[in-house]
Amino acid sequence: MRRMLARCSIGFWLTVLGGTQWVGGSVRAELPASPAPGSPTSAVEERLRRLEEVNARLLERLDRDRDESAQRYRALENRYLELQRRMGEPLPTPTPSPEAGVPAAVGEATARRSHLGRPGELGKASEGRELPLKARFADGFQLASKDEEFDLRFHVLNQTDSEIFAPNDRTFGKSGLYIPRVRLYLEGRLTRLWDYEVSLQRSLEGSWDLLDGNLNFHPSDAFQVKFGRQLVPYSYDWFDHLEQYFITPERALFPLNFGLSRQAGLMGWGHAREGKLDWALGVFNGHLTGLADNNPNLEGVGYLNFRPFLNSERFPALHHLNVGASGSIGEITRSETPLPMRTSVQSSDNDEAAEDATAVFLVFNEGAVYQGARQFAAIHLAYYYRSLSFESEWNIGRFQMTRPGLGSKPEIPVGGFHAAVSYFLTGEQIERRSAVQPLRPFQPLKGEWGLGAFEPFLRYSHLNLGANLFTEGLAEGNLWSNDAGMIDLGMNWYPNRWVKFYLTWQHAMFGSPVLINEAKNTFGSDMDLFWLRGQVYF
Secondary structure, three states: OHHHHHHHHHHHHHHHHHHHHHHHHHHHHHOOOOOOOOOOOOHHHHHHHHHHHHHHHHHHHHHHHHHHHHHHHHHHHHHHHHHHHHHOOOOOOOOOOHHHOOOOOOOOOEEEOOOOOOOOOOOOEEEOOOOOEEEEEOOOEEEEEOOOOEEEEEEEEEEEEEEEEEOOOOOOOOOEEEEEEEEEEEEEEEOOOEEEEEEEEEOOOOOEEEEEEEEEEOOOOOOEEEEEEEEOOOOHHHHOOOHHHOOOOOOOHHHHHHOOOEEEEEEEEEEEOOOOEEEEEEEEOOOOOOOOOOOOOOEEEEEEEEOOOOOOOOOHHHOOEEEEEEEEEEEEEEEEOOOOEEOOOOOOOOOHHHHHHOOEEEOEOOOOEEEEEEEEEEEEEEEEEOOEEEEEEEEEEEEEEEOOOOOOOOEEEEEEEEEEEEEOOOOOOOOOOOOOOOOOOEEHHHOEEOOOEEEEEEEEEEEEEOOHHHHOOOEOOOOOOOEEEEEEEEEEEEOOOOEEEEEEEEEEEEEEEEEEEOOOOEEEEEEEEEEEEEEEEO
16 A cells, blocks of 8 residues: 555656646747857847937937927917007906806806896806906995906995984974985996996985986096986086085085986086086986976086186195086976975975975975976085185076966076085195095004094075065965075084094074974974984995
8 A cells, every 4th residue: 555655656746847847848948048148239139228218318308398398388478468468458268168068167258147138048158258357445346357448336325314403393304313315326437438327325215216327428538428317517516526525414505405416318528628627518307306207398507617727836725716607497398396495404305204304494385386497507616725625606596386276487586605614623635525534544443543534614505585486375475484594513523534424503594484383383483403414435
């Protein structure tokens, strides 16, 4: 048995040894023969070495060409961007292919149509270009394209009044808190030839409505054409500066009650002769109350303002002397209900809020209406020098009225004037009524503990209407007065550029006693109002 196992083991190892020798022989047969020691390099290895050297030189040249190409591309790109900046064009932004199915991203050069488009266009992409914008904040917030071709300015005006009337138990004029104005202004430019303005106002009655809505063709400062709802160029008190820049909280008696305010119309206007001449000439719809144009006839209005010594080296103190005139002529062919004559707050409607916020010295009889010819004229003088402001205007006019049962249209004469003066005690200097930047603003959170700007003011105004109002039965002479004078004395405080407070005592004097309390049948010849107004405008 052991012999058999021995024979089997010997046979197994002989078989393994034989297989190993066969495999080794096969492998040796496939390998190339090694060169003999000291023999020259084979042709194949020489070719491989040369090929590696060529590849190395090609890679080195490729890297060098790539660097040179990148430098040339950057130089061309910089020249292209410089040319675009000089031409004022927006820089291009890569836009993904519309076939890519990628959702629109912020910054892509496509715009979305608004919901105001035609049916079926909602959300469709429209062709457009992306404009790089710059933003700034001064009197308002502005977004503008870098080439200044397009811009949008946003302003807010908010005024809140605290009023205390004396005597207080009045039918017209009740002590309380009132919001005479909240305004939202949107204005700007659509290319350098076109300006636009859209503004909304919430008045005393609490409803929002259109204040301004116009488009202005602006080929030059000296000649412009504006059409739409806008300020009418009658009276310096109306046309030169807005309510947020007033010396006193509100306008004087004549412009308060007979100013043409804002109307729809077409107006040519401009600032000519290097700012020495302001002019305006236009046609308007000729209404005094409300927002709707219900007068089919047009009214012609003109305005001139001269600064004869502007930039004069001989008379530097008279640089900002303003003299001028304005006027209007028209006809009311459709009856228009007149508003009461008021002392302190201007409103285009006759509602409960307006009755409570201001005293009244003349109410027209039921059924009395404006109808017929109407003409107004005014001359003005204003002067601004360093910290001093002085404004004055004299107004005259006449208009026709009628009532049921009156066969004629009596002509009612009206006249008035006012003069206002103010002075900045804290040293601020102005050239016209505009935004005031205090020299030492009061902004504690920024570490600025100045007093702000203080401006005391005084104004006297007067208004007189023809006595034929009473003789023709258009108003009751035993209840109301056709003559009023008014003193406004107070102080303006500007903590900073955007906030302003008016502290005012207003004393009104009437030519004859007027109805104070209808229920008690009490009358008075004067009225006092203690008035605090807070204003924010930016």
